[in-house]
Amino acid sequence: MDDIGWGILATGKIAHTFARDLAMVPGARLAAVGSRRRESAEAFAAAHGAAAAHGSYAELVADPAVDVVYVASPHALHLEHARLAFEAGKHVLCEKPLTLNVAEAEEMVALARRHDRFLMEAMKTACHPMVRRLSADLAAGRFGRPQHLHAELGFRVDAPPEDRMLDPVLGAGALLDMGIYPLTFAHLLLGEAEHLAGVAHLSPGGIDLAVAVTGRYPGGALATMSASMTSWSSRAGSVATDLGRIEVDDFHHPTRARFTPYAPDGSNDLDARQQPVEVEPDEPVLGRGYGNEAAEVQRCLRAGLRESPLVPHAQTLTLMRQMDALRAQIGVAYAVDTRP
Numbered sequence: 001m002d003d004i005g006w007g008i009l010a011t012g013k014i015a016h017t018f019a020r021d022l023a024m025v026p027g028a029r030l031a032a033v034g035s036r037r038r039e040s041a042e043a044f045a046a047a048h049g050a051a052a053a054h055g056s057y058a059e060l061v062a063d064p065a066v067d068v069v070y071v072a073s074p075h076a077l078h079l080e081h082a083r084l085a086f087e088a089g090k091h092v093l094c095e096k097p098l099t100l101n102v103a104e105a106e107e108m109v110a111l112a113r114r115h116d117r118f119l120m121e122a123m124k125t126a127c128h129p130m131v132r133r134l135s136a137d138l139a140a141g142r143f144g145r146p147q148h149l150h151a152e153l154g155f156r157v158d159a160p161p162e163d164r165m166l167d168p169v170l171g172a173g174a175l176l177d178m179g180i181y182p183l184t185f186a187h188l189l190l191g192e193a194e195h196l197a198g199v200a201h202l203s204p205g206g207i208d209l210a211v212a213v214t215g216r217y218p219g220g221a222l223a224t225m226s227a228s229m230t231s232w233s234s235r236a237g238s239v240a241t242d243l244g245r246i247e248v249d250d251f252h253h254p255t256r257a258r259f260t261p262y263a264p265d266g267s268n269d270l271d272a273r274q275q276p277v278e279v280e281p282d283e284p285v286l287g288r289g290y291g292n293e294a295a296e297v298q299r300c301l302r303a304g305l306r307e308s309p310l311v312p313h314a315q316t317l318t319l320m321r322q323m324d325a326l327r328a329q330i331g332v333a334y335a336v337d338t339r340p
Contacts, residue, residue, distance in 0.1 A: 004298050005031035007066035007090070009057055009081055011044040012164075014095060015072035018122075018294070019048040021287030025294045031067075034060025057081060061088035068118070068297060071095055074164040075171030076336070079104045082119070086111050091118035093297050097180050100171045100334050102320040109313045112306065120297055120308045121316045125184050127293040129281030130254040132310070134239075134246065135188045137279070143259050144243030146190055146221045151182035151237040151251050154210070154228030165229060166207065173208040173332055174227040175200070175323055182225035183213070183319055185237055185251050190217035196322055200330035201230070208332050246279070253288055 006028060008015050015033075022028050030050045035041035038055030045053035054060040061069060061084050068091040071081045079099050085092050092112065098121045099105045112119035125131055138146055154174075157165045164170040165177060175198075187193065195216045200208040210228040217223060226233065237251025244261040248254050257279040262272040286292050293311075300308050307313050327333065 003027045003029045004301060005029050005065045005067045006294070007031055007060050007063060007069045008033045008044070008050070009060055009069050009071050009085070010073040011035045011040045012072060015044070015070070016047070017288060018070060018072065018290045019044070019050075021289070021291035022294050023048070024286045024291045025298065027298055028294060031065040032060055032063045057084055061085045061090055066090060068093060068301065070122070070294075075100055075176060076169060076334070079108050082108050083111055086115040086117050089115070089117070091297070091301060093120050093122050093293070095122045097121070097171075097176045097323065098316050098320065100176070100336050102317060102324050103339070104336060105317055105320045109317070116306065118297070118301055118306050119313070120293075120300070120311050122290075122293055123180075123184055123311050123316070124289040124293045125181055125252075126188060126311045126315070127296045128254060128289045129283045129285055129292060130248070130257055130279065131185070131188060131251075133279055133281045134248070134257060138189055138239070138241075138246075143239070143246055144241035145219060146217075146239050146241050148221065148240040149186050149190055149217075149223040149238070150225070151185045151223075152226045152228075152233040153178045153181050153235055153252050154226065154231050154233035156232060157229040161205075166203075166205075168205060168207050168334060171334060173211075173327075174229045175208050175211045175326060175330075175332070178227035178229070179211050179213065179225070179326075180319060180323065181252055182223075182227065182237075183322055186215060186217065186223045186225060187315070187319060189239060190221045190223065191219075192318060193217055193223075193322060196326060198326040198329050200332070202331065206332065208327075208330055211326070211330060213326060244274075255285075 032052040034054040041053035069085040071094040200211040213225045215223040235250045237248035239246040249256045258276045260276045
């Protein structure tokens with residue numbers, strides 16, 4: 001494949017961010033954009049140089065210049081729109097979370113296999129060069145044994161009730177929209193959680209405005225994670241090990257990570273600290289990291305793969321099961337949960 005034609009389905013904020021990063025990916029061509037309103041598609045195409053603008057999603061997936069569709073619609077519509085793309089013979093990169101619950105996610109994976117198409121959840125954290133470097137170094141024992149991870153992501157959401165961030169029909173809630181990031185960060189650095197417990201602050205309408213999660217991971221490692229739509233978090237991530245401490249400036253969009261080793265004979269943390277070591281990724285970050293997930297899709301397509309080893313289907317389904325269980329604990333349910 002000389003170059004790969006991308007179609008972007010929906011024209012919301014995340015689609016604009018993705019399109020900006022896609023322009024930095026070698027071999028990527030923005031072939032088309034689709035929206036429910038032609039005017040929106042035309043404005044998006046003009047802003048990002050898309051070759052075609054379509055006034056419906058059906059027209060987008062039927063465009064022969066499109067090889068892979070980036071599904072950027074609200075969570076609750078992902079399965080419907082991925083099905084549309086698969087039935088048109090297109091590969092799919094679907095925004096996170098893949099769906100509202102694991103049953104829908106399993107259905108999407110089954111659809112991809114039935115149509116023999118590539119499917120990947122758009123989890124940029126798993127494709128980010130800095131996170132990949134940290135994961136590899138921890139697995140190799142470079143920083144010692146991890147004992148505790150912390151990650152938090154929060155920002156204030158001021159939006160009308162019908163906004164996708166607040167409307168339960170569209171899959172609103174801090175856990176699915178933000179909490180998936182610290183959960184994925186912990187999964188990538190510590191392994192699959194052995195136990196998770198969550199508490200939340202719910203809105204009168206029953207969506208989680210803020211959630212805090214504690215977890216136990218392989219080897220006795222613990223994690224504390226939080227997500228909020230009502231407050232501004234530090235967005236910091238850290239891992240405390242038996243040899244020192246890893247600190248990530250912004251685990252959601254990491255630009256810097258450093259490991260500070262501690263002398264074993266220090267009487268307290270101040271006199272035990274040694275010279276910090278900067279963690280350097282093996283490859284450049286493309287834009288805000290969305291370019292790296294697009295590059296991974298293209299690498300997989302050129303290799304004839306149907307899923308990515310960086311974001312395998314099993315990992316996506318594991319994280320969906322975790323969020324299903326946490327929603328049950330905190331008392332958040334969507335209408336699709338009762339679907340037979």
